[in-house]
Amino acid sequence: MTTYPFDAPDQPDLPIAGSQHRYPVLRIFCIGRNYAAHAAEMGNAVDTVAPFFFTKSAHALLQSGDVMAYPQGTQDLHHEIELVVAIGASVGLENPPADEVEIFGYAVGLDMTRRDLQAAAKDGRKPWDAAKDFEQSAIIGPITPAIDCLLDAARIRLDVNGAVRQDAPLADMIHDVTRIVAHLSGLYHLRAGDLIMTGTPAGVAAVVRGDVLTGSIDGLETVTTTIG
Incomplete structure (x- = not known):
């Protein structure tokens, strides 16, 4: 039996709509600049060749x-609503055809961003980690199995x-x-x-304490939080 010098953290997980099971979360990949209007509002060019991404714990x-x-x-916390894809099996293939991409389900998520720290990182040509990967910055609703999604x-x-x-539109x-x-x-x-997390459309903006956020995608469970 493995022992540790302190209590090991709990396994992060998410509820699955219509199931008693929960989905254990391993890694979170985040796609940036995936909507042209959002890229424009942030003053960024669009890369149509390959997705731009970062990660969250x-x-x-x-x-x-x-x-x-x-x-x-931070003094400038922003919301970013996103479609979340939950992987259901090992892929490990380069450019697999659509029928080999195994997806467990989909959810609605919020990629919360310390925008002032992100701007400072951009100005200094430094990584965005402190702006994106911090406690409670990935707020995600229940996962709907892919078979139930259209x-x-x-x-x-x-x-x-x-x-x-x-x-x-997601399109x-x-x-x-x-x-x-x-x-x-x-x-x-x-x-x-x-x-x-597949990127956010235009309209990102700051939130303050007391704001209630409700995100939705047709056919999926909503995501909601209150800024405390």
């Missing part, structure tokens, strides 16, 4: 419905205090899910437990 996960504590070290005509939307902040993504998974599987051995 699985321990950055916050359950939908829980309060997000306003994070330390997302071809779905829209993605975020309301803050009941007012629409972000709203766009606006520059790199679709198949292309994203194919690209990442050429760099990593994707495994069950890996999540991919």
